[in-house]
Amino acid sequence: MFSGFDIIIPALVVLVLLVIFTGIKTVPQGFNYPVERFGRYTRTLAPGLNIIIPFVDRIGAKMNMMEQVLDVPTQEVITRDNAIVAVDGVAFYQVLNAPQAAYQVSGLQNAILNLTMTNIRSVMGSMDLDELLSNRDTINERLLRIVDEAASPWGIKMTRVEIKDINPPANLVESMARQMMAERNKRAQILEAEGLKQAQVLEAEGRREAAFRDAEARERAAEAEAKATQVVSEAIAKGDLQAINYFVAQKYTDALAKVASATNSKIVMMPLEASSLIGSLGGIGAIAKEVFGDAPAGTQRQAYRTPVVRQDDNQ
Template sequence: MNVELNQDFIVMVIWGLLFLVFILKLFQSIRLVPTKSAYVVERLGKYHCTLDAGFHALIPFVDKVAYIHDLKEETINVPPQECFSCDEVKVEVDGVIYMSVVDPVKASYGITDYRYAAIQLAQTTTRSVIGTLDLDRTFEERDVISAKVVEVLDQAGALWGIRVHRYEIKNITPPDTVKNAMEMQVNAERERRAVLAKSEGDKQSRINRSEGIKTEMINRSEGEMQKRINEAEGKAEEILTLSKATAESIERLAEVISAPGGQNALRMQLGEQYFKQFAALSQDGNRVILPGNMMDFEQWLTHVDLQQK
């Protein structure tokens, strides 16, 4: 009896375990796929279908979710690696790959590990591109390196079911000796630019001063020239006015002299002025010599002799 009970208990335990396994497999056959995810299903070890977002029911013990892929864009760090530039300088380069799965089937069966393969291909492509550039250009041609890596990864990604959106280089680190030499070069270039800027400023200031002095001298010379022109014109106008007045006075005097009694009037005026001059000379202490005949007025006019003491 005990043996039969033990056998019945063992059978019940086995059936219970089988039932639990069945229940477990039944629950595992129900799949809720999140958004931007893809489940690759195999039926009896062979690819069957790809489950998109939503509710799905599989056949227990027959269907199995072999691969789960996240379709969102992901970032993969590319570890630092040593590269040699065209001028034989060793630099350490690392970067970041931005990629996403576009074909879950190819990402599952086209390659063993697409992430590892993308990292390795990015490193080898980076080494190849940097090997064609000088050290100075490696810092300037980051976009060229990134574009080349993306191009190569896109070609391989078509077979791997992935799409590489972009590749960014994070750091390009040269050796300490090269870094010190670059710093010295940068400092020398800055000093050269400072000296050049100072010399340019000094040159410009001297040019400005000379231009100011030149303009001042021109203005002064033009002012002096205009002053002299104005004075000359004033003198010419004065001379012209005096000559016109003298001519008019001579013409009027001639008219008066030619008129009847004009010569007598002229003689009387000359005699009056003559006596006034006598009075002025005598006041200054001068000796005046008079003609012998005081009544001969013609003799006065022609033989006046003044001697100063």
């Protein structure tokens, strides 16, 4: 039979083993465990194998030290211009100090959620609707700075606060669409008017440049005519009749060439003063004799031979 001593020894061994296993704590990676001794915080267990005093020390909280995501539910926000929009978001935070996160606030996630929602209403309510829709990055930056500063005493770090959706009412969206269409039509009309104005300016500049060049050409022609007239006048003043005959014959010949070149004339009526033209041609011949001297008779006849142009009966 077993004696009482034989029963007590195994019982003590089992009790010691239970106490030892109770005092051994394994902390997984990414967690920190604050330790309380008789209800008071004493130290924090890091990831790995740790030993505490059984029945004296206990684990106060199991704090997740990894970055965590917190969904911000949809809420209505009234903007500065009295527009009502539905807004939701997401917040990212990380516990940096496990004792502070465990003992400085009760219900850490609930506290972060309410803090974020309150500041969303505060920040977005101070902005107009157009500013709200076009400056989402600015809103996220302001929210992150404000919420991180408020949650810093809790031993956490707000890494990101993002606004996911901003949903105005349907009637407000329709009004915004009409406003956008009107603005685009306005821009199109302004661009069209600017293009028409530029085209008219360029056309006017082209006409001015053409008129300037025409005037310049007429001025050059007038200067040449004046120069020629001056030369003839000087020749007349010197008594050079041959120059006078040449000048008159040239003008007369030009006038007859213009009359003969008309497309609607079939018969050219020679004026009675045609003999004067012949006299002028005679003057030209005299000038040529003085300039070139006496040439062979055959050459002179060939030079002054008048070409004969025959016209068909059909003309």
